[in-house]
Amino acid sequence: MEAHAHPHGEHPPTANVSSRVDARVLGMLLFIASEIMLFGSFFTAYFFIRVSGDDPWPLPPFHLPVFIAGVNTAILVTSSFTMHWALQSIKRGNRAGLQAGLVLTFFMGLTFLLTQVTEYARVGFAPHDGAFGTIFYCLTGLHGAHVFVGLTILLFVTIRAFRGHFSPEHHHGVEIGGIYWHFVDVMWIVVYSTVYIL
Amino acid sequence: MKNPLRSEAEAYRFLLGTIVYFGAIVLAAVVGGTWWGVGVFAVLTVVALFWFFQRDDLPPPPKTAPRQPSAEDETRILVIANETVGGVKLRELLRERSEGVREEVLVVTPALNSPLRTWTSDEDGARAAAQERLDASLSQLREAGINARGEVGDGDPLQAIEDALRTFGADEIVLSTHPEGRSNWLERGVVDGARNRFDVPITHVVVDLERESEEIR
Numbered sequence: 212m213e214a215h216a217h218p219h220g221e222h223p224p225t226a227n228v229s230s231r232v233d234a235r236v237l238g239m240l241l242f243i244a245s246e247i248m249l250f251g252s253f254f255t256a257y258f259f260i261r262v263s264g265d266d267p268w269p270l271p272p273f274h275l276p277v278f279i280a281g282v283n284t285a286i287l288v289t290s291s292f293t294m295h296w297a298l299q300s301i302k303r304g305n306r307a308g309l310q311a312g313l314v315l316t317f318f319m320g321l322t323f324l325l326t327q328v329t330e331y332a333r334v335g336f337a338p339h340d341g342a343f344g345t346i347f348y349c350l351t352g353l354h355g356a357h358v359f360v361g362l363t364i365l366l367f368v369t370i371r372a373f374r375g376h377f378s379p380e381h382h383h384g385v386e387i388g389g390i391y392w393h394f395v396d397v398m399w400i401v402v403y404s405t406v407y408i409l
Numbered sequence: 410m411k412n413p414l415r416s417e418a419e420a421y422r423f424l425l426g427t428i429v430y431f432g433a434i435v436l437a438a439v440v441g442g443t444w445w446g447v448g449v450f451a452v453l454t455v456v457a458l459f460w461f462f463q464r465d466d467l468p469p470p471p472k473t474a475p476r477q478p479s480a481e482d483e484t485r486i487l488v489i490a491n492e493t494v495g496g497v498k499l500r501e502l503l504r505e506r507s508e509g510v511r512e513e514v515l516v517v518t519p520a521l522n523s524p525l526r527t528w529t530s531d532e533d534g535a536r537a538a539a540q541e542r543l544d545a546s547l548s549q550l551r552e553a554g555i556n557a558r559g560e561v562g563d564g565d566p567l568q569a570i571e572d573a574l575r576t577f578g579a580d581e582i583v584l585s586t587h588p589e590g591r592s593n594w595l596e597r598g599v600v601d602g603a604r605n606r607f608d609v610p611i612t613h614v615v616v617d618l619e620r621e622s623e624e625i626r
Contacts, residue, residue: 288428295421389417393424400424404431409438409446 243394246357250398253353257346257406270343273336277407283326284403287358290319291396294389297372304379306372313369313385316392320362327355347406354402357395364388430457482509487573487609488516488557489566490585491539491594494546496616499585503555506581514550514557515577518543519569527564536561566599567606574607582607585614 261268269275297312331348338348368388371377377385430453438446486506490499494516503514522535539561550557562569570582584600586592592615594600600613 288424291421291424295417298417386417390420393417393420397424397427400427400431404435408435 246394246398250353250401253346253350254401254405257350260342260346266343268343269347270341273334273343275347275407276330276334279326279330280403280407283323283330284399286319286326287323287396287399290316290323291393293319294392298382298385298389301372301377301382301385302379306375306377309377309382309385310369310372313365313372317362317365317369320358320365320392324355324358324362327351327358350402350406354395354399357398361388361392361395364391426457483511483513485513485578485580486515486583487570487577487579487581488514488583488585489519489562489570489573490516490546490583490616491519491521491566492542493585493587493614493616493618494518494542495549496585496614496618497621498616499583499614500549500553500555502583502612502614503550503557504553506583507555512556514555515573515579516543516546516550516557516559517562517569517573518546518559519562519566520564522564532564535564566594567602570603570607574609579609582609582611583614584611585616588615588617 293312293315297309297316300306300308300312336344336347338345365388368384371384433453434446434450437449484506486503488494488499488503490496493499503512506512507514518539520532520535520539522532526532526535543559543561547557547559560573563572566584573579582603584594584603586594586600589595600611604611
């Protein structure tokens with residue numbers, strides 16, 4: 212018959228970790244919140260330029276390659292489908308499906324990025340050509356940087372997939388990478404709709 | 410707030426929703442002109458926000474069962490009490506439950522805190538106060554001959570129970586509160602909430618500290 216509390220006298224107390232919010236969920240929530248704020252600041256500048264001036268968009272004599280960017284959008288959206296297929300495959304124990312899905316996603320993402328670089332080379336204006344050029348390159352460049360990060364993540368996930376690191380029970384790396392890739396895709400749909408079409 | 414990006418599947422559905430949302434706006438703007446686009450944007454935004462805040466698709470928390478069944482002559486009691494942790498009635502109940510068996514009592518005192526302090530992780534004061542109450546209660550239980558240990562738990566009593574049950578296979582949960590009208594936990598439906606959430610017998614003890622102190626005088 213003994214009563215005792217947990218004394219903290221001899222060593223530091225253990226950290227208080229509540230299970231109310233899972234650490235990975237909280238991390239993803241905070242990360243996405245910070246990303247939304249980052250993109251939000253760029254979109255604020257973009258809409259300010261669009262609304263405050265009477266100039267048409269895009270500024271004459273420049274033209275935005277709407278069709279090429281549309282094809283690029285289709286490629287990126289398709290890469291999200293293959294990413295989803297990859298994850299569904301490993302959940303069902305289909306490793307070949309996982310590997311094929313990841314490789315397809317990676318190459319479609321790479322195609323998107325290379326097409327964007329080509330677009331920059333041929334679009335006919337530079338970031339220093341007024342507010343129009345600056346905000347165009349900032350928004351698309353910021354997104355391009357996210358695609359680059361996503362491709363890096365995908366590369367590591369793909370290598371791990373070929374090394375057999377994932378199973379139907381353990382595929383957290385694919386899951387987190389997939390969330391990031393879909394987020395990048397969502398942001399591009401916003402960028403393409405607002406900057407290129409509307 | 411519900412995070413719509415908790416898994417790849419949810420992020421994928423979010424992406425599909427985004428395609429539909431922006432596709433409709435762009436289509437309306439291209440076909441009908443700018444104001445049609447603005448109108449569709451406004452309507453879809455209101456619908457999306459309404460759906461997002463109204464939906465209740467989170468699964469109910471699982472009923473948590475004891476992990477290790479006790480021996481026949483052994484009973485494990487989880488006590489959740491905050492200000493009433495030193496109450497005579499609670500102590501008497503525990504002594505009664507301990508008669509004739511090898512008892513093991515875990516007292517969890519939730520670190521009550523304001524929402525603002527909780528969100529800013531400013532919990533040191535609340536935990537220190539809870540620890541003080543717990544220490545005093547444990548020494549009283551020791552005097553009464555009850556084998557008890559204790560810990561400070563999450564500020565939400567239901568969460569504190571769930572956390573404790575993960576490591577302590579309780580045969581019974583004793584929830585101690587102030588009388589009705591003075592108990593914040595009763596007002597929030599903590600006892601009913603615990604009965605719905607946990608697959609462990611729950612005893613509710615009402616401790617009237619004012620009356621107890623009057624009786625002592």
